[in-house]
Amino acid sequence: MGEPTATSTVRTSGFTGDTAIALADSSGETATARMLYVQVTSSYRSSFGLRTNPGLLGDPITVTGTLTAYFSHPGLKSPTAMTAGGGTTPPTTPTTPPPTGSYYAAAEGKSGEQLKTALHTIISRGVTTLSYDAVWNALKATDQDPANANNVILLYSGTSRAKSLNGGNSGNWNREHVWAKSHGDFGTAAGPGTDLHHLRPEDVGVNSLRDNKDFDNGGSAVASAPGNFTDGDSWEPRNAVKGDVARMIFYMAVRYEGGDSWPDLEVDNATGSGTAPRIGRVSALLQWNAQDPPDAFERNRNQIIYASYQHNRNPFIDHPEWASSIFS
Secondary structure, three states: OEEEEEOOEEEOOOOOOOOEEEEOOOOOOOOHHHOEEEEOOHHHHHHHOOOOOHHHOOOOEEEEEEEEEOOOOEEEEEEEEEEEOOOOOOOOOOOOOOOOHHHHHHHOOOOHHHHHHHHHHHHHOOOOOOOHHHHHHHHHHHOEEOOEEEEEEOOOOOOEEEHHHEOOOOOOEEEEEOOOOOOOOOOOOOOHHHOOOOEEEEEHHHHHHHOOOEEOOOOEEOOOOOOOEEOOOEEEOOHHHHHHHHHHHHHHHHHOEOOOOOOEOEEOOOOOOOOOOEEOOHHHHHHHHHHOOOOHHHHHHHHHHHHHHOOOOOHHHHOOOHHHHHHO
16 A cells, blocks of 8 residues: 555655555555454565555565564564465365255245345254254364465454464454344343354454444454554444444354344444444445455354354355345
8 A cells, every 4th residue: 555654654655665565455445444454574574665666566475474563553564474365265165065945945025024024944953963062073164264274364353363362362363243142132041142153253352342242334443453443432443344244143143033032133234222222324335244244254154053063054155145135
């Protein structure tokens, strides 16, 4: 994107140094709050410094290292690797082939509330529930880093962390309830509190920052999780998982309808719902579902949960178009 020179300033021409670059998800990004500032150490300056290589502006670059503040801004210092080109994440081979259309046969041709009712029945039938302790090992399989079988990918941070670092201390990852468990007060008993379709690995500190906030656009940049934003009652995840978050929320609102001793979970168009069994903002979630369609990692995760653990699927990963039919 350019050469950062201050917390909110990025030079896009007339580069004066080779020591720092600014990265973003899109080459058209102009908001510095949505950029990651990267220190270019001496071994990489001849290849990636913008004064020496001004033609790199707008090109994809893959950087590996530890996230930390740089120029008092979300960044990465002392990179361990820098390579030209965008990173690719090869999908893990699904445990078994995806189900044929027969899995969703009862939902075909339906829309709105009729579709929601049909999907609730489909994804509630024959489900295996896990204990909260069992979730640890399950996440090590569902969220395994395709490039490193010893690691998991953290949801909001997007970083790869050792599977062995699960726990509750600083530097560990723990079990993030994407549908905050206080929104319905269902805790961690087997059921919605242990449903893998909305549980993901996340850094302990970042999980604490997200807390039980609803989802919406806007807020201040989260220094420890670049690309995420937050304010007093909402959280905006990084672009690469916006759709993932939306589809997890939509799944929960269809799976738990209040008929099996658990709360009737609903999606609304507000934030700050407290302990009510509701979460928002649905308009933002629908936007994210359209903006970020299911990728190989998300589809594979859905398949592993179906084949190896709960034996049900998130229908909005298989059919993202159903979200607008039900929740618009």
